[in-house]
Amino acid sequence: MTILQVENLTMRFGGLTAVNNVSFTAQQGNITAIIGPNGAGKTTLFNCITGFYKPTSGGITIMHGKPLRLDKLPGHAIARKGRVARTFQNIRLFGGMTALENLLVAQHNKLQAATGFGVLGILGIGKYRAEERAAIERAKYWLAQTGLLERADDPAGALPYGAQRRLEIARAMCTEPVLLCLDEPAAGLNPRESAALNELLLNIRADGTSLLLIEHDMGVVMKISDHIVVLDHGKKIADGTPAEIRSDPHVIAAYLGEGDEGLEETETTL
């Protein structure tokens, strides 16, 4: 069953066409990867899907329950109504707040509704207390899933890089999305951390959330994706399973290059 449908999506910035008539679908419960050379338009595509840009033409539809046109929603409604969450290429955590606080901010809308326009909350009556407790439990769950429970009270800005990446994912999951969009989640992670990331993403998929990710780390992409879409210069050049993509000559020429055999060893003595 399709969860996301991108139809003839085009994004132009003045004279520059960043995304050119791209169409693809992502299946529910799948991990769909978007790969391609630098500057191919991957993050621009993401930004269109997650509401940061309004596409020049084309449509993006999320099919959870009744279909909803994402490109017609205001930015902040994408998470709430569209149930689409995202992480960023350059991590955007709330650095001066603790990990736990970051995860509570993610649950803002639910908590805010329980405060009765804020007034009841200030006075300490109403359902707020219970809702806050539930929110903290949900936060604890995701902190545990990402291995950050011990660091819940540490400021997010002080966490090591790999932990920050995981926290951003945990925060996105606290909005209870049906589609999680990850922009280069493995960037800067060493192979060990990448393996842990794979596990985390597979767990998220097992829980029922669909994933869409941009990634350069083939160790992540090939291992866990169900479906890969390849962009180059704004156009889709390939669309298929990892096996198909890995052997596609266009993709190899434009993006993957020949295997490691092409890399010679440097002389060890000078």
Add this chain to the structure above:
Amino acid sequence: MSAVLELKGVSTFYGAVQALRDVSIEVNEAEIVTLIGANGAGKSTLMMTIFGQPKAKSGEIIYQGETITALPAFQIARRGIAQSPEGRRIFPRMSVEENLLMGAQVVNYADYDKQLSMVLELFPRLRERFAQRGGTLSGGEQQMLAIARALMSKPKLLLLDEPSLGLAPLVIKQIFGAIRQLNRETGLTVLLVEQNANQALRLAHRGYVLVNGAITMEGTGAELLARPEIRAAYLEGGH
């Protein structure tokens, strides 16, 4: 073989937290040396300490025989050290051309043209985007721009902090290939910090392993690649 860069017993603090413990490394003429280690081990701190931001609390940094530990950053740059820093740090409101011009501040005009055609050869993408503002480039393109900008100053020593971050596999191969070529043809000395330990150790002549701010291992690239501890910690599960 003379040392272009030497760190002797360098320790650096961020406030009360010690980020580098008594680090001693050396980079010799025309060598490619790599520094590998986990996130948070202090690799970027070491790169930044060479430029004096933060200043080393103890120990010495010697570049071509001169102690540069206390020099302000811009003077260090003028002595022929160029850096492609962590997080790229390109000038977002300046065009690609202007960014490259900024990198070439220290060279004369004759060399500028030569360096420019060299970097554009290396990163054809930048030629396509020559007049575009740096901030509109994609993440990987910005990384290319950062490296190109560092190369514009015709440095004697090139510091690269995670140059492969966010780059497509093909481009990573191209860059590493280009670094090897520059090293061979012009004797460019390179200190490279990399998460991608596999590629880095294959590229480098020698390597150091940084754990929690201290050097725990050193050896040639091949030696380190063969070590079981290195394989387990940094290469397992990789591509």
Add this chain to the structure above:
Amino acid sequence: MTRAVDMLKDAAAVAFFALLIFAPFLGLQLSDNDAGGLSLSARPALLAAAVGLTFLARIAMLLWHQYRPAAPNVHIAAAAQKSGKYIAPALLVFALVMPFLPGLPNAYIDLGVLIMTYVMLGWGLNIVVGLAGLLDLGYVAFYAVGAYSFALLATNFGLGFWECLPLAGILAACWGTFLGFPVLRLRGDYLAIVTLAFGEIIRLIITNWVSLTGGPNGITDIPRPTLFGLKFSMAGGPGTFAGFFGLDPHPSQRITFLYYIILALALLTNWVTMRLRRQPLGRAWEALREDETACRSLGINVRNTKLTAFAIGAMFGGFAGCFFAARDGFISPDSFTFMESATVLAIVVLGGAGSQLGVVLAACVMIGVPAMLQSLQIYRMLIFGAALVVIMVVKPRGFISTRRPTVALRKAKEIGAELIAQGRG
């Protein structure tokens, strides 16, 4: 040796600039001469002394940079943290009993009222600047709206202070929302300029709409606050405070009453802010300051969150304005200049990192110190300026440069200022 030569060259350059700057101000003096005109005389000795002092100070500064002791001031920070827990309660107790301290002249209670007013303004602006990170340079607009609302309602409709207080707050909140709308998309400097303009616009409207506001002459005969209907007049008798309690009327009674009103209002502001910080709204404000884009991606309605910050901050400004009008019984546009906005903003920034306690300390320094140095006349501003420079160098992120998380699984640890965003608007 080159180091020493470099230092001397640097200091010489600085001394040269000092010479250029000081020459017209210190080197020359204008004075009245016997012929009834002005004559110009030179003061070379003073100029030389000033330039020489600058030279030496620069050398000292360069030396200090070089040989600064490397001791991490962890111990100082830890000690400050421990004592910090006691500072706030101690200040509160002091504030509560201050008017009754034996032998305290009225002037000090008056100063207390002044400081408390600025504390309240600071706490109100803190919501906008400190928590939400929106650089508002026109806060005086809401102060003015509150004051003039009360003044006009009182003189035209005969309403008293207590009736007008909530109305002033509501009107100011409305203005806060009006101001918020056009300003929503602006960042940093642009937001600052537009809010500054709004502050000036309000002042100009007040000055020029003479038929409504009396223009530059202001509004007089604003009723003073009463205690359950008891007036604080100097003529004792029935219906006054003194008469009711059988005391001799004394000016300190009214001033003390005023003091407790503003103290109560300020504490109300503080209580609401503390509560809101723990609510999703307060957390959303702080998240907005840290990263607006991430907030949007989490489904937070950034526009409404910003508007709420403006409105609530404005409301407290309105309350303070209402009080201000009641305190003097007279207001005019002169009290609502840009300097007021700048002072309140300085208090918030000096306080640091959205901290409530910081605002109190900063208000004491910014308002209390110049007031207490009155006797030093022309040296007053010099000392004050020097004090501010010292504070900026030693504590660039303000007095309280840490933030306390509002929720914790185990123990809430203070977060240092280097991690906290300063807000891009």
